[in-house]
Amino acid sequence: MSIRRRKTLLTAVALTAGLTLGAVTPALAGTAASHTTRAAAVSSAQGDPRNVTQRVADFYGAYIDSVWADEDPAAAANAKALRAFYLSSAAQKKVNAYEKKNHADGILFAQNVPVKWKVAYTGSGAGHATSRVTLTWSDGSHPEVTRIDVLSDLKTLKITDLKPVR
Template sequence: MTRLRSAAAALALSAAAVLPIAAPAHAESRAEAQVNAFFGQYRDAVLGQNPNQDPTDVREEFMTSELNTELDQWAADHDADPVFRAQNVPSGWSVAYGGSGAGHSTVILTEYWAGGGHTDVWYQVRLDTLRIDGLEDAPQ
């Protein structure tokens, strides 16, 4: 009986060494959820898949008026979409927490492009209102 228990214990230990232990899932922060919702609605509006809003409406819903003014100027200066930071539409995206401080949270949105490649765009979200008040290219 002791030998059987020892064999069972050895088997359990070897199985535990082989089986991966799942890491806890990352819970999306409120700021990440806000940027994710904004980007999905904005992308749908640009693609004409959001019959109730155009891209300007989506920006006004989620962003401060000051940021919208900055983005309009960025678009004029770069002849590209100020949210996508490109002339085309990304095929997908993901969001990640980038830190918090001074009443804001940074969310790093990674845009994925057809044919490969990606672009990171940094969003700043006010924690009290969840309004997006900053959007810029990733620091170099």
């Protein structure tokens, strides 16, 4: 691994850890943040960096945290670093083209930020796996939900394509 790649990876990891700590600390301390903070009853969490669906979930979790923290000056840089780390160069180009054309976020396919997200494995073949990302945009009994199919390369684990489910 080249020194530049290592630095990029370490920067993305450090920014993600810092933003996560910054988002979690007020909730644990019982203080209010700029957005409504909810403490979830999560007894444990785990992951596996070799699991392609887990990597999509890790990306969406960190990315949504970054764009949610719009008042934090490091948030935009973190979102950009996450895109560079998790998306293939072709996927990055496609996302950028979508954003220029639609004036909306090309990862979320929206202009705002979801309040919840979920990722599920939906299948694989030809060296790729597909994960379905479900984004929930509001709370309540009838929240708005959108879905995105995310294609990932099984060898590199990079996201190679994102398509909103219509």
